Amino acid sequence: MTNMPISAELVAEHNAASRDALSDEYDSLGRKLGRRGIAIDAIKEKVKSFGVAVPSWGTGRGGTRFAKFPLAGEPTNIHEKLEDCAVIHQLGRSTPGVSPHFPWDCVDDYTALREEANAYGLVFDAVNSNTFQDQPGQAHTYATGSLSSTVEATRQQAIDHNVECIEIGKQIGSKALTVWVGDGTNFPGQQDLGRSFDRYLAAASQVYSALPGDWKMMLEHKMFEPAFYSSVISDWGSSLMAAQQLGDQCKCLVDLGHHAPNVNIEQIVARLHHAGKLGGFHFNDSKYGDDDLDSGSINPHQLFLVFNELIEAELSPGKGFDPSYMIDQSHNVTDPIESMLSSAETIAGCYARAAMVDRDALHAAQDGNDVMLAFRTLRTAYETDVTPILAMARDELGGAIDWLGVYRSSKYRDRKAQERKAVGLGAGIV
Numbered sequence: 223m224t225n226m227p228i229s230a231e232l233v234a235e236h237n238a239a240s241r242d243a244l245s246d247e248y249d250s251l252g253r254k255l256g257r258r259g260i261a262i263d264a265i266k267e268k269v270k271s272f273g274v275a276v277p278s279w280g281t282g283r284g285g286t287r288f289a290k291f292p293l294a295g296e297p298t299n300i301h302e303k304l305e306d307c308a309v310i311h312q313l314g315r316s317t318p319g320v321s322p323h324f325p326w327d328c329v330d331d332y333t334a335l336r337e338e339a340n341a342y343g344l345v346f347d348a349v350n351s352n353t354f355q356d357q358p359g360q361a362h363t364y365a366t367g368s369l370s371s372t373v374e375a376t377r378q379q380a381i382d383h384n385v386e387c388i389e390i391g392k393q394i395g396s397k398a399l400t401v402w403v404g405d406g407t408n409f410p411g412q413q414d415l416g417r418s419f420d421r422y423l424a425a426a427s428q429v430y431s432a433l434p435g436d437w438k439m440m441l442e443h444k445m446f447e448p449a450f451y452s453s454v455i456s457d458w459g460s461s462l463m464a465a466q467q468l469g470d471q472c473k474c475l476v477d478l479g480h481h482a483p484n485v486n487i488e489q490i491v492a493r494l495h496h497a498g499k500l501g502g503f504h505f506n507d508s509k510y511g512d513d514d515l516d517s518g519s520i521n522p523h524q525l526f527l528v529f530n531e532l533i534e535a536e537l538s539p540g541k542g543f544d545p546s547y548m549i550d551q552s553h554n555v556t557d558p559i560e561s562m563l564s565s566a567e568t569i570a571g572c573y574a575r576a577a578m579v580d581r582d583a584l585h586a587a588q589d590g591n592d593v594m595l596a597f598r599t600l601r602t603a604y605e606t607d608v609t610p611i612l613a614m615a616r617d618e619l620g621g622a623i624d625w626l627g628v629y630r631s632s633k634y635r636d637r638k639a640q641e642r643k644a645v646g647l648g649a650g651i652v
């Protein structure tokens with residue numbers, strides 16, 4: 223990195239103070255894993271090459287529809303958001319990608335924006351379109367929906383916006399478009415469930431036609447909210463049907479918070495992979511709905527099981543298997559930098575634990591119907607404390623062994639509170 227927001231000396235000083243203890247814990251874990259036939263360094267190398275993108279919108283304090291409680295020093299434009307993303311990647315070293323959102327992140331010069339990100343050691347991941355809210359000066363309202371609206375001019379506007387996002391994405395080096403629409407209904411009979419889907423497909427296929435040959439388009443399904451009776455792309459079935467109809471470059475995106483309670487998300491992952499349509503993830507956690515809580519904070523076991531399916535998928539990848547990993551969270555009560563560092567560590571930890579499952583033993587137990595052995599094989603990996611591996615990977619990549627300690631002692635947020643303009647009150651963004 224050429225432009226680091228946190229003092230490299232501070233990181234080095236902190237790391238020097240805890241390196242001996244870390245080595246001791248790493249070596250001890252290495253011996254333990256060795257007895258299970260696992261080379262700790264191989265897992266560490268996997269972790270070092272793992273990356274999850276952060277959402278530009280996640281750098282600010284989110285809110286509920288009741289209120290938003292701003293944080294002094296939170297970013298108010300894409301330049302400040304990038305600076306915060308740079309802190310997250312500098313300390314954690316597992317979040318080189320930033321997933322931007324338009325029009326929230328619009329600027330005049332996208333080449334300069336790309337250079338600005340690159341100077342921090344960051345790249346842009348999937349671009350996100352926004353046809354779920356009206357913007358000042360917009361010709362047609364999205365009150366009737368967007369890609370599925372009954373109003374032709376509104377559908378065209380939504381198509382044009384998505385195509386514009388692709389154009390911006392080309393300039394900033396992105397290779398994917400994520401489309402989430404809020405289209406749906408609140409009343410039975412409000413719209414025809416079949417014809418809404420037809421209109422969506424016709425409009426989405428026009429967006430798809432504008433996709434460069436080396437891009438993918440990801441359809442993000444969501445069961446409810448903002449629509450509370452029906453959503454046009456409500457579930458993985460609708461998403462899969464749409465992706466299959468649109469074409470090879472169209473895939474499905476799984477946001478962990480967009481399902482009915484208790485749904486077996488890891489099985490959805492396996493099914494979408496089977497269909498060759500697993501495009502990417504929005505990681506977060508939830509207790510009740512699309513809560514957008516920190517990844518793994520409520521149900522870390524589910525996150526592990528999702529990664530277990532991903533490792534199985536890696537072993538039999540199929541054509542074009544290359545899922546995008548992204549965080550999509552709303553940080554209402556924490557400093558977003560701390561939440562994303564914690565989440566990225568949790569996500570990488572689930573990846574590491576899934577990577578150390580004894581696959582041969584698991585498959586043999588499954589094939590032999592040895593239920594308890596199959597379960598314990600997974601459970602042994604899940605119960606392994608991989609924090610020394612994650613910390614060692616960070617240290618070797620130049621990040622912080624104790625990212626929270628370094629971040630707090632850097633007083634970064636306090637400094638930004640002096641420099642940045644204050645954020646207004648008001649409801650947050652869902």
Ligand code: AOS
Nearest residue numbers: 279350402477504512550652
């Ligand atoms: C909405 O619930 C989705 O999760 C989307 O990914 C949305 O585009 C994102 O949260 C930005 O608002």
Ligand code: ZN
Nearest residue numbers: 442477504550
């Ligand atoms: Zn999402």
Ligand code: ZN
Nearest residue numbers: 477479480512
């Ligand atoms: Zn969501």
